[in-house]
Amino acid sequence: MSLTRKTAVAGVFEHPTRFAPDKSLFQIMAESVRGALDDAGLTIKDVNGLCTTGIGMSGMGIVGFCDYLNLTPNFVDSTSIGGSSFVAHTAHAAAAIHAGLCDVCVVVYGSTAASSRFAIGTGGERGGAGDPCDQYEIPFGPTTVGAYAMIAQRHMHDYGTTAEQLAEIAVTTRLHASMNPAAKYRDPITVEDVLASRIISSPLHLLDCCIISDGGGALVITSAQRARDLKKKPVYILGAGETVRHAARGQRDFLEIAAAQSGRLAFERAGVAHKDIDMAMIYDSFTITVLATLENLGFCKRGEGGAFVSGGRLRFDGEFPINTDGGGLSSNHPGMRGIFLVIEAAKQLRGECGPRQVKDCKIALVHGTGGALGTRHSGATLILSNQ
Amino acid sequence: MAEQTQAKKYSKPLPHLDEENRPWWEALQRHELYIQKCAECGDVRYYPRALCTNCMSSQVQWIKCSGRGKVYTFTTTYQNQAPGFRESIPYIMAYVELEEGVKMLTNLVDCQPEQAKIGMPVEVVYEDVTPAVTLAKFRPAR
Numbered sequence A: 001m002s003l004t005r006k007t008a009v010a011g012v013f014e015h016p017t018r019f020a021p022d023k024s025l026f027q028i029m030a031e032s033v034r035g036a037l038d039d040a041g042l043t044i045k046d047v048n049g050l051c052t053t054g055i056g057m058s059g060m061g062i063v064g065f066c067d068y069l070n071l072t073p074n075f076v077d078s079t080s081i082g083g084s085s086f087v088a089h090t091a092h093a094a095a096a097i098h099a100g101l102c103d104v105c106v107v108v109y110g111s112t113a114a115s116s117r118f119a120i121g122t123g124g125e126r127g128g129a130g131d132p133c134d135q136y137e138i139p140f141g142p143t144t145v146g147a148y149a150m151i152a153q154r155h156m157h158d159y160g161t162t163a164e165q166l167a168e169i170a171v172t173t174r175l176h177a178s179m180n181p182a183a184k185y186r187d188p189i190t191v192e193d194v195l196a197s198r199i200i201s202s203p204l205h206l207l208d209c210c211i212i213s214d215g216g217g218a219l220v221i222t223s224a225q226r227a228r229d230l231k232k233k234p235v236y237i238l239g240a241g242e243t244v245r246h247a248a249r250g251q252r253d254f255l256e257i258a259a260a261q262s263g264r265l266a267f268e269r270a271g272v273a274h275k276d277i278d279m280a281m282i283y284d285s286f287t288i289t290v291l292a293t294l295e296n297l298g299f300c301k302r303g304e305g306g307a308f309v310s311g312g313r314l315r316f317d318g319e320f321p322i323n324t325d326g327g328g329l330s331s332n333h334p335g336m337r338g339i340f341l342v343i344e345a346a347k348q349l350r351g352e353c354g355p356r357q358v359k360d361c362k363i364a365l366v367h368g369t370g371g372a373l374g375t376r377h378s379g380a381t382l383i384l385s386n387q
Numbered sequence B: 001m002a003e004q005t006q007a008k009k010y011s012k013p014l015p016h017l018d019e020e021n022r023p024w025w026e027a028l029q030r031h032e033l034y035i036q037k038c039a040e041c042g043d044v045r046y047y048p049r050a051l052c053t054n055c056m057s058s059q060v061q062w063i064k065c066s067g068r069g070k071v072y073t074f075t076t077t078y079q080n081q082a083p084g085f086r087e088s089i090p091y092i093m094a095y096v097e098l099e100e101g102v103k104m105l106t107n108l109v110d111c112q113p114e115q116a117k118i119g120m121p122v123e124v125v126y127e128d129v130t131p132a133v134t135l136a137k138f139r140p141a142r
């Protein structure tokens, strides 16, 4: 049973805030839901499905958020697999709608990471609690950036990938941010600027790392049929895939990441080929995340990522445009930015991206990464089209 | 006395010991490094756990490691705001691939950041951080 073109993204909204000490988490989320429903031409009364992550101390914050909105949906999903969660939620919502479990499903995210002064990436991990696997890591000072840095180090060793090549990803992303009025950092940077920024965890520099912001966003997912009668041009869901990777009982090849499996599944299910993809939104927690993801999704061979990202090829007007919103590296990264990948891909497919619009954009790929590539992580891939 | 002073001073996170992982930590206390091997199918695994991930057998063998391995990858950390580590930067975190075939997350010690290399032969050193917890770290092989 194929899901291809049975469902669509009918509304999207990216909360404009990047710093909101005056707003609660649920307020940011609710404002995002309102924005996405307005975009779709629907109201809160139409919503009977809800997806968000396992927020809050209990992990069951989705119930609290339903309370906040006075919602009693027929379908709820709070899959929590890190930054990729909202990409996975989009596929779960599509499957739920196709199976008749709900009709209009909202996927929502919010965070006050910046105003709560939450140190994403370098906060270190707390001791004592955690899963069994954590007990063999926490004594050694693991950080999120460190786990990605170890992937970069190995890639450089095996394939001669350079710091300059990784820096190109940050430079291109900043160029895109300069064309996004909502982006947090908009002043262009150079490869030299990236290399001159301090090392956070070798070989990654400060400007190889995502920023920290507040933020929120929401999506409205419904059947393709219903979406065709709504306000905006439908963005059809063609295919999706998701999985996880970990240390594989100590026997993992660390340069093989979740994207290899989730990407293969998404392409098979969507029935499209790599050459059909007009633009991609690739989770960019760090520059190495992008390079490793592009290789594992099969856009280039393993080891060829350095050349693939070089020479401006990833620019909005280049051969393989990615992250046209300015990404987590420059626009916003409230902790888990998967939802923004879907939002920007949908806007590109609707032709709403102004100066950063990719020409003739018909099929877009979204890949979210959650957790850390160097340890446990998840990957969720989504292929979308305006046709 | 020295141990108690050390225990009070040691501010990095400590592992949670339970019945499933106790043999591993007790071996480290004796300054011995063991990994698990499935008694049914022979699959080796790290970290230790009660069931084989290959065949789900509960028959566990513990095999003693040589303590030698090679650096699989590493990073020198210059920023970590967690107590215990913010005082220790820069420090080197690494995956070491043991001769027995598993990769372990650890720290490289007695090693300058510019000295660390992938493929570098290393050997285990035991760091007694509290009376109950000894950590397996690695230094360049001598």
Ligand SMILES: [Zn+2]
Pocket: B038, B039, B040, B041, B042, B043, B052, B053, B054, B055, B056, B057
């Ligand atoms: Zn077995």
